[in-house]
Amino acid sequence: MEQAKKYIKENKDRFLDELFGLIRIPSISSIADHKKDMLKAAEYWKETILKAGADKAEFFPTDFNPVVYGEKIIDPKAPTVLVYGHYDVMPVDPIELWKIPPFEPTIKDGKIWARGADDDKGQGFMHAKAFETMVQTKTLPCNVKFMIEGGEEMGSPGLAKWCAENKEMLKADIILVSDTSMIAPTIPSITTGLRGLAYWEVEVTGPNKDLHSGLFGGAVANPINVLAKMINDMVDEDGHITIPGFYDDVLEVSLEERKKMAEAPFNVEAYKKAIDVEELYGEKGYTPSEHTGIRCTFDVCGIWGGYTGEGAKTVLPSKAHAKISSRLVPNQNNEKIMQLFKAHFEKVAPKYVKVKVECLHGGQAYVCPIDIPAYKAAEKAYQAVYNRMPVPVRSGGSIPIISTFEDILGLKSVLMGFGLESDAIHSPNENFPLEQFFNGIETITHFYKHYAEIMK
Amino acid sequence: MEQAKKYIKENKDRFLDELFGLIRIPSISSIADHKKDMLKAAEYWKETILKAGADKAEFFPTDFNPVVYGEKIIDPKAPTVLVYGHYDVMPVDPIELWKIPPFEPTIKDGKIWARGADDDKGQGFMHAKAFETMVQTKTLPCNVKFMIEGGEEMGSPGLAKWCAENKEMLKADIILVSDTSMIAPTIPSITTGLRGLAYWEVEVTGPNKDLHSGLFGGAVANPINVLAKMINDMVDEDGHITIPGFYDDVLEVSLEERKKMAEAPFNVEAYKKAIDVEELYGEKGYTPSEHTGIRCTFDVCGIWGGYTGEGAKTVLPSKAHAKISSRLVPNQNNEKIMQLFKAHFEKVAPKYVKVKVECLHGGQAYVCPIDIPAYKAAEKAYQAVYNRMPVPVRSGGSIPIISTFEDILGLKSVLMGFGLESDAIHSPNENFPLEQFFNGIETITHFYKHYAEIMK
Numbered sequence: 001m002e003q004a005k006k007y008i009k010e011n012k013d014r015f016l017d018e019l020f021g022l023i024r025i026p027s028i029s030s031i032a033d034h035k036k037d038m039l040k041a042a043e044y045w046k047e048t049i050l051k052a053g054a055d056k057a058e059f060f061p062t063d064f065n066p067v068v069y070g071e072k073i074i075d076p077k078a079p080t081v082l083v084y085g086h087y088d089v090m091p092v093d094p095i096e097l098w099k100i101p102p103f104e105p106t107i108k109d110g111k112i113w114a115r116g117a118d119d120d121k122g123q124g125f126m127h128a129k130a131f132e133t134m135v136q137t138k139t140l141p142c143n144v145k146f147m148i149e150g151g152e153e154m155g156s157p158g159l160a161k162w163c164a165e166n167k168e169m170l171k172a173d174i175i176l177v178s179d180t181s182m183i184a185p186t187i188p189s190i191t192t193g194l195r196g197l198a199y200w201e202v203e204v205t206g207p208n209k210d211l212h213s214g215l216f217g218g219a220v221a222n223p224i225n226v227l228a229k230m231i232n233d234m235v236d237e238d239g240h241i242t243i244p245g246f247y248d249d250v251l252e253v254s255l256e257e258r259k260k261m262a263e264a265p266f267n268v269e270a271y272k273k274a275i276d277v278e279e280l281y282g283e284k285g286y287t288p289s290e291h292t293g294i295r296c297t298f299d300v301c302g303i304w305g306g307y308t309g310e311g312a313k314t315v316l317p318s319k320a321h322a323k324i325s326s327r328l329v330p331n332q333n334n335e336k337i338m339q340l341f342k343a344h345f346e347k348v349a350p351k352y353v354k355v356k357v358e359c360l361h362g363g364q365a366y367v368c369p370i371d372i373p374a375y376k377a378a379e380k381a382y383q384a385v386y387n388r389m390p391v392p393v394r395s396g397g398s399i400p401i402i403s404t405f406e407d408i409l410g411l412k413s414v415l416m417g418f419g420l421e422s423d424a425i426h427s428p429n430e431n432f433p434l435e436q437f438f439n440g441i442e443t444i445t446h447f448y449k450h451y452a453e454i455m456k
Numbered sequence: 457m458e459q460a461k462k463y464i465k466e467n468k469d470r471f472l473d474e475l476f477g478l479i480r481i482p483s484i485s486s487i488a489d490h491k492k493d494m495l496k497a498a499e500y501w502k503e504t505i506l507k508a509g510a511d512k513a514e515f516f517p518t519d520f521n522p523v524v525y526g527e528k529i530i531d532p533k534a535p536t537v538l539v540y541g542h543y544d545v546m547p548v549d550p551i552e553l554w555k556i557p558p559f560e561p562t563i564k565d566g567k568i569w570a571r572g573a574d575d576d577k578g579q580g581f582m583h584a585k586a587f588e589t590m591v592q593t594k595t596l597p598c599n600v601k602f603m604i605e606g607g608e609e610m611g612s613p614g615l616a617k618w619c620a621e622n623k624e625m626l627k628a629d630i631i632l633v634s635d636t637s638m639i640a641p642t643i644p645s646i647t648t649g650l651r652g653l654a655y656w657e658v659e660v661t662g663p664n665k666d667l668h669s670g671l672f673g674g675a676v677a678n679p680i681n682v683l684a685k686m687i688n689d690m691v692d693e694d695g696h697i698t699i700p701g702f703y704d705d706v707l708e709v710s711l712e713e714r715k716k717m718a719e720a721p722f723n724v725e726a727y728k729k730a731i732d733v734e735e736l737y738g739e740k741g742y743t744p745s746e747h748t749g750i751r752c753t754f755d756v757c758g759i760w761g762g763y764t765g766e767g768a769k770t771v772l773p774s775k776a777h778a779k780i781s782s783r784l785v786p787n788q789n790n791e792k793i794m795q796l797f798k799a800h801f802e803k804v805a806p807k808y809v810k811v812k813v814e815c816l817h818g819g820q821a822y823v824c825p826i827d828i829p830a831y832k833a834a835e836k837a838y839q840a841v842y843n844r845m846p847v848p849v850r851s852g853g854s855i856p857i858i859s860t861f862e863d864i865l866g867l868k869s870v871l872m873g874f875g876l877e878s879d880a881i882h883s884p885n886e887n888f889p890l891e892q893f894f895n896g897i898e899t900i901t902h903f904y905k906h907y908a909e910i911m912k
Contacts, residue, residue, distance in 0.1 A: 029767075030765070030766055030767030030768065030769060031765070031766055031767070032766065090769060091763070091765060091767075091769055093763070093765065094666070097665070097666075153769075154767060154768065155768065181671075195670055197670070197770065199768045199770065201768075206733065207731035207732065207733055208731055208732035208733075209553070209731070209880065209883055209884065209885075210550070210553075210882070210883040210884065211731065211883065212853060212881055212882045212883070213753070213755050213757060213781060213783070214651055214653070214748075214783055214851070214852045214853030214854050215637075215748060215851065215852050215853050215877070216731070216748060216852070217748065217753040217755045217781075217783050217852060218738060218739065218747035218748050218751050218752070218753040218783065218852065219736055219737065219738050219744040219745075219747035219748045219852075220731060220733065220736060220737060221733070221735075221736075221737035222737075222755045222756060224687075224755075224756035224757075224758075224759050224778075225687060225688075225691070225754070225755065225756050227684070228683070228684040228685075228687040228688045228756065228759075229684075229687075229688045231680075231681060231684040231685075232681075232684045232685040232688040232689075233688075235681070275663035275664055275665070275667065275672070275676060276663065276664035277662065277663055277664075277676065277677070277808050277809075278807045278808065279677075279806070279807040279808040280675050280676060280677075280808065281675065281676060281677035281678075281806075281808045282674060282675050283674065288675040289675075291674035291675035292670075292671060292672060292673065292674050292675045295674050296674070297669070297673040297674040298681070299669050299673045299678045299680075299681065299772055300678060300680035300681050300684065300761075300762065301669060301680075301762050301763050301768075301769060301770055301771050301772075301773070302680075302761065302762035302763040302764045302769070302771070302773070303680050303684075303759055303760065303761050303762060303764070303776065304759065304760045304761075304764040305756075305758065305759050305760075306756065306757050306758035306759060306779070307547070307549070307757050307758040307779060308758045308759070308760040308777075308779070309486070309487070309547060309549065310486055310487055310488065311485075311486030311487070311547075311610060311816075312486065312610065312611065312655045312657075312757075312779065312781075312816040312817050313486060313546060313547055313609075313757060313758070313779070313882070314653065314655065314757055314781050314854075314882070315757050315758070315882055315883075316755055316757075317757070317758070320759065321764075322680075323762070323763060323764070323768065323769075325669060325673075325768075325770050327669070327670055327673050327674065350735070350737075351734045351735040352733055352734065352735040352736065352737045353733075354734075360767075360768040361768055395670070395671065396670045396671050396672070396673060396674065396675075397668060397670030397671050398670050398770075421671070424665065425668055426666070426667075426668045426769075426770070426771055427665050427666040427667065427668070427771075428665065428666065429665075
């Protein structure tokens with residue numbers, strides 16, 4: 001593996017330059033105006049894979065943005081690794097909180113600062129460069145397939161269908177993904193669980209037009225006040241979600257497993273300090289790590305209604321809106337949960353308003369067993385680079401497509417993440433440490449070596 | 457009075473043209489960008505008063521926009537009427553709901569459609585034209601003073617101070633204002649009570665930056681969820697406001713007066729149909745007319761926070777904001793109420809958030825006795841034009857400066873409103889019936905005649 005290490009070192013600057021080219025494309029999948037940027041980013045990935053040494057790479061249309069697929073088959077009998085990543089990124093607002101232009105990658109304090117620096121341009125690109133490294137140093141021991149999509153931040157619309165239609169082409173032994181984080185640069189970890197997701201947009205309509213709050217206020221229900229009440233009523237004083245049936249399918253985690261999880265380092269004071277809150281919140285009876293790892297949430301992601309401009313306008317508004325999401329845990333069916341909320345919200349709406357609930361994207365939770373060959377290979381790879389066995393952790397995040405891959409392709413995914421909590425993904429000033437980027441590339445080359453050996 | 461009626465008829469089109477010139481100036485006081493328009497509108501008013509026959513008219517600077525003051529003194533012994541109006545208007549958003557450009561007055565279906573058509577350019581202008589009519593037909597029996605300000609929609613900042621500094625100049629027997637409405641074109645009414653107003657902007661901060669709702673959700677309080685709960689908790693199930701001390705100073709209206717008020721026509725089905733709600737809301741133990749006339753409110757005028765753009769972005773936001781107003785009733789002190797809410801909101805905020813409360817503008821409630829000479833003169837004036845005695849009504853709206861006038865100048869105001877409920881003031885598609893505009897001018901000329909006679 002010395003060859004690979006040397007190659008990475010010699011090509012450091014070029015690797016970064018190439019990553020920056022990808023980052024500069026503002027490929028925000030949730031904003032229709034960026035449609036052209038999606039194609040540019042896909043094209044960039046295709047060229048990257050081809051130049052790295054793939055036998056072929058091409059675009060596949062889906063119902064949403066195209067998937068970039070590429071492959072290199074070294075030996076039909078060798079194990080096949082299917083690399084998954086995404087070229088789309090989150091929106092950048094609130095833009096005023098960015099210290100640098102979000103699509104002009106900047107190196108400062110040993111980190112790359114930009115939207116997508118980590119999620120998932122930085123992390124995804126490590127696979128392209130690890131692949132290039134192994135091809136160029138003639139150390140590639142597995143077949144490699146790349147599947148890089150453009151809709152992950154939107155819940156991967158169209159990808160499940162595309163996978164189902166291309167099952168043969170996507171045949172592999174394992175899916176490898178870098179789109180998660182590790183505990184700290186000194187404490188590597190592998191994400192073995194992901195939460196699922198349900199997402200809704202609700203609209204509450206009171207009167208059919210904005211009214212004068214003096215002439216009508218007091219006699220006509222205010223849709224913002226009503227929405228506030230409805231949101232409040234969805235969670236009780238103990239932090240339990242009150243939607244009937246919400247917890248019915250939850251696979252409760254055993255006390256034994258909870259004890260094991262509790263061994264992962266967690267400094268509550270440092271955690272609070274980092275986000276500047278005096279107290280943490282959370283469902284009664286669980287620890288903060290459990291709140292994010294194994295319990296459901298009910299979070300309003302956005303709310304708007306009435307007058308939000310400068311100054312003091314009095315108005316009794318016609319409408320109020322909210323975007324609401326729930327993180328789900330293993331065995332909860334996101335489609336069922338989406339319908340449960342919709343039915344409940346419609347049912348509890350008082351007669352003085354009308355409500356509409358739109359179910360947006362969602363996804364199932366996921367669990368990766370820690371005794372499969374790919375997990376073992378990943379453990380060894382981290383150990384080689386970080387000199388420490390990685391800790392298996394349950395993450396609170398969601399990558400809805402991961403459980404879909406299991407359903408459709410019958411493949412488990414190993415989530416070799418190199419992000420850090422401080423990377424501020426989805427937030428202003430997203431960043432990714434250079435050290436993690438280069439260590440990640442090296443760790444991935446080790447994975448291939450160990451995986452090929454274990455699979456022999 | 458036939459002369460006056462004839463003059464109004466002959467000059468109808470010119471009166472409208474001149475009003476339209478005023479309406480075309482987008483004098484939105486709450487938006488700093490419109491500062492120049494405020495001066496234009498003030499200039500327009502000054503010219504209007506001068507041309508109508510005033511002895512003088514000029515600008516007076518205040519801490520906010522200038523006041524236009526003009527006067528015509530026909531006889532130091534004659535009674536003096538101080539006309540109050542405002543040249544500023546409300547913002548126009550949501551702009552997409554307007555069927556015509558808000559600052560391009562359009563006549564359709566017998567109405568003027570535009571921002572300010574009623575509130576208060578249309579209604580204010582009636583006084584300029586009634587004054588012109590009386591001067592030109594040599595029937596003006598009183599001294600007249602005009603005080604037209606540019607900040608009413610912002611709570612008249614600077615006007616109280618200006619009044620205090622100009623008490624001598626503003627000496628009068630009564631203040632006359634057209635900035636309210638009447639029950640229907642066939643049922644004239646005079647507003648004898650106005651609610652007060654308190655207005656706040658609140659900010660709830662959770663974590664110091666937007667967080668990934670998967671990685672942190674469940675362990676970190678979401679400021680939107682918290683704001684929703686805090687808003688909800690301010691009003692109980694019976695519609696009573698829960699802020700300690702909120703009702704302490706409320707002057708309860710006697711059962712006898714409530715019975716009299718109940719005689720005013722109110723068609724609940726028509727009311728609900730007009731605003732398309734299935735049920736009305738309201739504080740337990742009171743009727744809809746009482747909810748708007750004699751009871752306090754707690755209405756969220758605007759709310760915003762988190763992701764409000766296109767698509768489904770998952771985020772645990774750092775901040776949530778709301779603009780909140782309370783309509784107040786006689787004897788509640790708006791300054792005291794503003795502080796009560798601020799202290800309570802800060803006190804009940806859970807430790808996992810930080811809150812800020814900004815007190816914006818407010819005003820005291822007001823009551824006009826129905827046995828003073830000016831009220832009697834107003835009654836006769838309506839009767840002359842509308843052939844029916846006007847009903848005294850308590851309005852739910854607020855004109856905070858009216859109670860301030862009483863405090864500082866020691867003058868009562870008579871609120872001769874000609875607006876209709878369907879005028880959609882403060883809302884998209886504001887309008888004002890032509891018939892009300894011209895009848896209003898005529899009614900005002902009758903007021904002067906009767907007032908001079910009663911005051912002899």
